[in-house]
Amino acid sequence: GAVVSQHPSRVICKSGTSVKIECRSLDFQATTMFWYRQFPKQSLMLMATSNEGSKATYEQGVEKDKFLINHASLTLSTLTVTSAHPEDSSFYICSASPPGQIYGYTFGSGTRLTVV
Amino acid sequence: GQQVMQIPQYQHVQEGEDFTTYCNSSTTLSNIQWYKQRPGGHPVFLIQLVKSGEVKKQKRLTFQFGEAKKNSSLHITATQTTDVGTYFCAGQITNAGKSTFGDGTTLTVKP
Numbered sequence: 097g098a099v100v101s102q103h104p105s106r107v108i109c110k111s112g113t114s115v116k117i118e119c120r121s122l123d124f125q126a127t128t129m130f131w132y133r134q135f136p137k138q139s140l141m142l143m144a145t146s147n148e149g150s151k152a153t154y155e156q157g158v159e160k161d162k163f164l165i166n167h168a169s170l171t172l173s174t175l176t177v178t179s180a181h182p183e184d185s186s187f188y189i190c191s192a193s194p195p196g197q198i199y200g201y202t203f204g205s206g207t208r209l210t211v212v
Numbered sequence: 213g214q215q216v217m218q219i220p221q222y223q224h225v226q227e228g229e230d231f232t233t234y235c236n237s238s239t240t241l242s243n244i245q246w247y248k249q250r251p252g253g254h255p256v257f258l259i260q261l262v263k264s265g266e267v268k269k270q271k272r273l274t275f276q277f278g279e280a281k282k283n284s285s286l287h288i289t290a291t292q293t294t295d296v297g298t299y300f301c302a303g304q305i306t307n308a309g310k311s312t313f314g315d316g317t318t319l320t321v322k323p
Contacts, residue, residue: 130311
C-alpha cells in the first residue's frame with residue numbers, strides 16, 4: 097500500500113527560529129500533497145495544497161510567508177515554519193495519494209511542534 | 213465555503229453497545245471518506261463512499277452515503293475497547309481534490 101513518511105515526529109524549537117518538516121511518498125509519486133494542522137482534540141484544518149513544480153495553494157487565513165511549502169520533486173514536499181512563535185505549536189500532518197487512485201489519502205505520522 | 217458537520221462530538225459507550233456518528237455537508241459531495249485516529253496517532257483511512265445511497269461494511273463497521281450525497285454515517289455494532297479513537301469524515305467536492313474534515317467524534321469504550 098501507499099506509504100507516506102513524515103519527519104521529524106517531534107521538534108522543540110525556540111521562538112524566532114525556523115523549522116522544516118519533510119513529507120515523503122515512499123512507494124509512489126505524488127504530484128499533490130496536502131498539509132494539515134491539528135490542535136489538541138480538534139479536527140484537521142487544511143493549510144495548503146502542495147503542487148509539484150509549482151506554487152502551493154494556501155487556504156484562506158494561512159500566511160504563505162510564514163508557512164513556506166516546497167514541492168521540488170514527485171516524492172518530497174517540505175513545510176517550513178518561519179520565525180516560529182508559541183502559537184504555532186501544533187500537530188502538523190501531510191497526506192498524499194497516488195495519481196489516479198481515489199482510495200483515500202495516506203497520512204504521514206505527523207510532526208508535533210512545540211515552540212518555547 | 214464548504215462545511216462538514218459531524219455529530220456527536222463525544223460518545224461514551226459500554227463495551228458491547230452500538231455506536232453511530234453522523235456527518236452532514238453543506239454542499240453535495242463527490243465522495244466521502246472516513247478515517248480513524250487513535251489517541252496520539254495519525255488519521256488512518258477506513259473507507260471511501262462514492263455512489264448515492266451506497267452502503268459498505270467492514271466487519272462490525274457499516275458505512276452509509278445518503279441519497280443526496282450530502283450526509284453519511286458510520287455505525288459500529290457491539291463496540292470493543294479496540295474501537296476507541298476519533299472518527300473523522302472527510303468530504304470531497306471533486307475527486308482527488310482537497311478534503312474538508314468534520315470535527316470528529318471521539319469514542320470511548322468502557323470495558
